[in-house]
């Protein structure tokens with residue numbers, strides 16, 4: 001019988017909070033596999049096992065588990081009866097699959113979580129190693145190499161015995177939902193989805209906020225953001241997306257303020273609205289895709305003015321990254337191809353010809369005072385629509 005063995009890393013360090021982190025991870029795994037018939041997920045001394053999974057679903061289950069934050073490694077293992085004969089048979093099955101891949105050297109490593117088992121770990125390793133050699137050395141040229149083996153036959157003795165060799169790497173991070181909630185300002189660009197991913201990877205539940213300038217930006221631009229949320233939801237299970245009508249604010253800034261301050265004032269409105277939505281929905285921080293120096297609105301002076309619009313912490317996980325690094329990550333997580341689709345974003349519609357690259361806060365505030373800010377913000381928040389996007 002086969003099962004999936006899941007390793008998780010960082011969690012083990014969390015002292016008294018450990019059960020909370022582990023239980024959340026188990027719950028997230030169950031949710032991710034919940035549409036697969038009769039599957040069982042159980043936690044046992046530093047490991048999580050997925051049992052009762054029919055073999056046709058293994059690949060799909062592994063693909064999904066590779067996107068669950070908190071998982072460090074996933075292995076298909078043989079489950080054996082807890083006696084030497086059972087272990088030998090299962091070890092043969094695992095070894096055969098490695099021999100088929102052309103592996104030639106091996107070693108055996110045994111962990112005995114169940115101390116009542118009659119043989120100690122080194123004895124099990126020795127007996128099973130000898131058995132495997134007897135069985136396969138001559139026909140396949142298999143030999144032992146304890147220092148640099150092609151594969152390691154791992155044997156874990158628990159309530160049952162689990163035997164496995166190669167492992168698929170998990171995504172790491174902290175289980176989603178263990179780190180509070182934050183609100184991501186999600187444009188249709190390359191950067192903000194990556195920023196959201198990075199914070200979600202630390203266990204933070206993210207909700208996305210998109211500013212939408214109908215009719216200057218069309219349905220396609222909205223669909224693009226929904227598609228980006230679908231990709232992010234593959235890592236987080238679900239994402240709540242708020243769509244904020246932004247046209248009136250942009251027009252009002254355009255008509256009343258010095259053109260050079262358009263972008264920075266618009267950005268400050270976004271932050272204020274996002275903070276309001278976050279506060280109404282249990283968020284404790286905002287997330288943006290800003291990085292220093294990328295565009296006029298991301299100089300130190302601009303960041304200072306944007307930050308001054310809100311009192312909530314603003315997480316900018318990309319702040320020190322190069323564009324190439326961000327693109328690499330966007331490709332890896334699967335948002336890049338959607339982000340580069342050429343639909344207008346609200347920021348690209350109202351672009352000043354000569355933006356202030358080093359705005360002074362007093363000047364920005366003076367320009368802003370020409371607007372009925374509170375009223376505009378209130379109206380935008382009231383007319384905000386939301387939806388929940390799920391994916392596996």
Ligand SMILES: Nc1ncnc2c1ncn2[C@@H]1O[C@H](COP(=O)(O)OP(=O)(O)OP(=O)(O)O)[C@@H](O)[C@H]1O
Pocket residue numbers: 184185186187188189190191192193209210211212270287288289290291294295297298345346347
């Ligand atoms: N229409 C929008 N809706 C929500 N957030 C936005 C919007 N436009 C910009 N933002 C937020 O402001 C940040 C800076 O936007 P800007 O357009 O200057 O930068 P960018 O580096 O091109 O970012 P991105 O690639 O995420 O669009 C974005 O990363 C995003 O967090």
